[in-house]
Amino acid sequence: MNSNQNPFNGKFPQDVTKKPGENAIFIVYGLKESSETLDKVKDVCANFSALIRSMRNRYPDMKFSCTMGFGADAWKRLFPEQGTPKELETFKEIKGSKFIAVSTPGDILFHIRCTKMGLCHEFASIIDEKLRGVVYSIDETHGFRYRDGRAIIGFVDGTENPGVDANPYHFGVISDDAPEFVGGSYVFVQKYIHDMVAWNALPVEEQEKVIGRHKYDDVELSDEEKPKNAHNAVTNIGDDLKIIRDNMPWANTSKGEYGTYFIAYASTFTTTRQMLENMFIGNPVGNTDHLLDFSTPLTGTLFFVPSYDLLNKLGD
Ligand code: HEM
Known part of the structure; x- marks a missing residue:
């Protein structure tokens, strides 16, 4: 995107509209109380775009x-002089009569994507070394x-994402907030585990009614075929x-653990x-959502992803 043309006051968003990719590492850190915490986090903010440039240049x-x-807590603690983006708060759990979307702690999120897992690992190691001593792993x-x-669970995921006939920047990037937060994004993560034994016991036609799409070719069920509690009916x-x-997807096959990292x-x-x-x-x-009869969230955390411009400023 050209800075003179982009609608976010010339701010460059982070890679919030990119495809999921081949491999990903999701890291949620907690911050330790230490005299070095602020300096080390600022150092990562200041160098973040350069670290990414280097990876892209090399590969x-x-x-x-x-x-x-x-x-939200980390933001207020680290950068009190910045003010807070309008909707940044600790995620409040959502409790229905049958299901709970839990709220779990998290100070800093890294979402690393790459065709090769080895490069995700390399980048994660660089970040981890830079933050050593001032963070602890939450997930x-x-x-x-x-x-x-x-x-x-065997269904194509991501089909209805804005992309072909809708502008992903419009839906993924903040345009309506104080100027320094424009170009940012809200990212929400939930690590789900699935009951694959129960799921696999369902006939394919029943699974299709849970998702609201055909399994083999990803074609959407018609309005007549689609139940009101299908996943794509309740989330649309x-x-x-x-x-x-x-x-x-994530899995620990030998432990019988199969899940979806929702982000x-x-x-x-x-x-x-x-x-x-x-x-x-x-x-x-x-x-x-009928999908919740087979899926349980283990985590639930909201983060604010500043534009590159704001990240650089935070690193000053
Ligand atoms: C258990 C974890 C989840 C799995 C395995 C899952 C999987 C899927 C699949 C297979 C589809 C259909 C294809 C597509 O359009 O992408 C879909 C659609 C969708 N999902 Fe999920 N999903 C999960 C959780 C969530 C959550 C937590 C949200 C929202 C907070 C969500 C929002 C959506 C939306 C908006 C759609 C498109 C609906 C439409 O057709 O307009 N999903 N999901």
Whole structure:
């Protein structure tokens, strides 16, 4: 994007509209109270774009990208003079009568994507070394592209993302906030685990009614075929309210653990939250997402992803 043309006051967003890619590492850190914490985090902010440039320069065909986001507590603690983006707050858990979208801690998120997992690892190691002593790991999940971009439950994931006939920047990047937050994004993560035994016991036609699409060719069920509690029925809240999903499957096969790392970038967190409320509480109340009968979130954390311009400033 050319800085003279972009609609975000010339700010450069991080890679919040990129495709999920082949491999990903998701790291959620907590911050330690230490006299070095601020300096080390600022150093990563100041050098973040240069570190990414170096990876892309060394491996131009590897589709390398990384985004960095801050949780509400960390943001206020580290950068009190900055003010807070409108919708940045600690995620409030969503409790329906049957399902709960839990809220779990997280100060800094790194979402590293690359064709080669080894390069994701290399970048994660560089960041980890820079932050050594001032952070502790809350979660690290390694995600992989499964077959033709399918969730581990066997359905193609990401089809309705804005891309072909809708502008992903419009839905993924903040344009309506104080000037320094324009060009940023809200990213929400949830690490889900699936009950694959129960899921695999469902006939394919029943699975298709859970997702709202055909399994083999990803074609959407007709309105007559699609139940009200299908996943794509409850999460579709209109063409004006979309998010950018970059989910990846994860698995520990020998332990029988299979999951989805849900990650969504949005220009307004209320959009993501509305979808979550529809899933976990139901709209109307009780019409909860049938996918939740097979999927449980282990985490749930909201982060703000500043533009590159703001990241550089934070690093000063
Ligand atoms: C258990 C974890 C999840 C899995 C395995 C999953 C999988 C899928 C699949 C297979 C589709 C259909 C293809 C597509 O359009 O992408 C889909 C659609 C969608 N999902 Fe999810 N999803 C999960 C969680 C979520 C959550 C937590 C949200 C929102 C907060 C969400 C929002 C959406 C939206 C907006 C669509 C498109 C609906 C439409 O057709 O307009 N998903 N998901």
